[in-house]
Amino acid sequence: NAGVTQTPKFRILKxxxxxxxxxxxDMNHNYMYWYRQDPGMGLKLIYYxxxxxxxxxxxxxxxxxxxxxxxxxxxxRLELAAPSQTSVYFCASSNYEQYFGPGTRLTVT
Amino acid sequence: AQSVTQLxxxxxxxxxxxxxxxxxxSSSVPPYLFWYVQYPNQGLQLLLKYTSAATLVKGINGxxxxxxxxxxxxxxxxxxxxxxxAAEYFCAVSDQNNAGNMLxxxxxxxxxxxx
Numbered sequence: 371n372a373g374v375t376q377t378p379k380f381r382i383l384k385x386x387x388x389x390x391x392x393x394x395x396d397m398n399h400n401y402m403y404w405y406r407q408d409p410g411m412g413l414k415l416i417y418y419x420x421x422x423x424x425x426x427x428x429x430x431x432x433x434x435x436x437x438x439x440x441x442x443x444x445x446x447r448l449e450l451a452a453p454s455q456t457s458v459y460f461c462a463s464s465n466y467e468q469y470f471g472p473g474t475r476l477t478v479t
Numbered sequence: 480a481q482s483v484t485q486l487x488x489x490x491x492x493x494x495x496x497x498x499x500x501x502x503x504x505s506s507s508v509p510p511y512l513f514w515y516v517q518y519p520n521q522g523l524q525l526l527l528k529y530t531s532a533a534t535l536v537k538g539i540n541g542x543x544x545x546x547x548x549x550x551x552x553x554x555x556x557x558x559x560x561x562x563x564x565a566a567e568y569f570c571a572v573s574d575q576n577n578a579g580n581m582l583x584x585x586x587x588x589x590x591x592x593x594x
Contacts, residue, residue, distance in 0.1 A: 460523070468525070
């Protein structure tokens, strides 16, 4: 099992560009999550999904969108990148325990 | 609403010394509590969790934590630090113990181990 995989590992965006962060899990978990991690702030929940076709906002959803067309995939979309979105992004899936991917380090300049 | 406070964003100990990482929580319902570890450039990994069974919880790599309701605390300890314990540690709280538990994280504590 690969667990939770995320691509890309690193990305630099210019202000106003868009991109999609990919997340895939092979554990057949219904629940999936996107977090951002800023220094000293812990992890903040952006969006989550309780199953294919169902998504909901977390604590900090502004500037992001998600979709969940399959159980395995949960991509996060940034439409108009802003410097405030510079962060490390983690995807997780859950079956009583949350399993985290290795993260995507995003810089917006 | 729930919240987690981790006292000390950085903790430094000598190899072989006691590790104590502090976590206090706020919750209006009986909490479920977690400690995660993050090694450099990696995702978070579950160390241990409290789910209302035993108040002293043992985890991986020799870590343990004790739930103290009267102090609203869930401090993480290890009797003897090893160089490989250097990492960032996150305490988290949930009001659920099910497949889709929503976690609220503390700000993290970076543990440094000196030789």
